[in-house]
Amino acid sequence: MVKIAPSILSADFANLGAEIIKLEKGGADLIHIDVMDGSYVPNISFGMPIIKAIRPYTKLPFDVHLMIQEPSKYIEDFVKAGADLITIHYEAETHIDRALSYIKSFGVKAGVAINPATPVSLLKHLIPLADMILIMTVNPGYGGQKYIEYCTDKVKELKAMISAQGAATLIEVDGGIDISNIKRLREAGTDIFV
Ligand code: ZN
Numbered sequence: 251m252v253k254i255a256p257s258i259l260s261a262d263f264a265n266l267g268a269e270i271i272k273l274e275k276g277g278a279d280l281i282h283i284d285v286m287d288g289s290y291v292p293n294i295s296f297g298m299p300i301i302k303a304i305r306p307y308t309k310l311p312f313d314v315h316l317m318i319q320e321p322s323k324y325i326e327d328f329v330k331a332g333a334d335l336i337t338i339h340y341e342a343e344t345h346i347d348r349a350l351s352y353i354k355s356f357g358v359k360a361g362v363a364i365n366p367a368t369p370v371s372l373l374k375h376l377i378p379l380a381d382m383i384l385i386m387t388v389n390p391g392y393g394g395q396k397y398i399e400y401c402t403d404k405v406k407e408l409k410a411m412i413s414a415q416g417a418a419t420l421i422e423v424d425g426g427i428d429i430s431n432i433k434r435l436r437e438a439g440t441d442i443f444v
């Protein structure tokens with residue numbers, strides 16, 4: 251089933267509670283939360299206190315996308331803030347296998363994200379460990395960027411790898427998604443659209 255996960259990066263930050271309620275009423279399946287540290291990505295967004303503050307406004311799962319260096323250091327804090335699924339970047343974590351198990355040890359779901367230029371072939375052995383794989387379809391760091399076309403082929407390739415392993419890993423795409431590309435990304439095998 252296709253799921254829609256709107257990112258609160260596009261929300262009115264002065265009225266986040268009301269915005270979350272609006273998203274739930276509008277039919278969102280998950281709330282996508284983009285955390286940026288100004289080091290892994292050039293931009294800084296927000297951290298745990300904001301997530302904690304908006305948690306009471308919805309029962310929808312919080313899909314927390316950590317665009318931060320050494321994400322393992324902060325997993326427990328994000329779980330405590332209300333994350334249901336925590337996605338870390340392949341490029342930002344040296345011990346990705348251990349980090350995924352660590353995330354799961356808190357009883358939340360674990361995801362791996364890759365940047366546009368990172369090949370999906372690197373994820374072969376991580377597929378059974380990851381509940382979700384996020385393919386960045388823009389270079390991470392800012393909202394409102396244009397979709398990078400070759401990412402459609404990456405989704406297809408990843409979908410084939412997941413099917414070949416008989417795994418239940420979901421595929422999420424993030425960045426520049428709109429009516430011009432959502433159909434072909436769905437056909438390529440995407441499960442969740444940010
Ligand atoms: Zn994201």
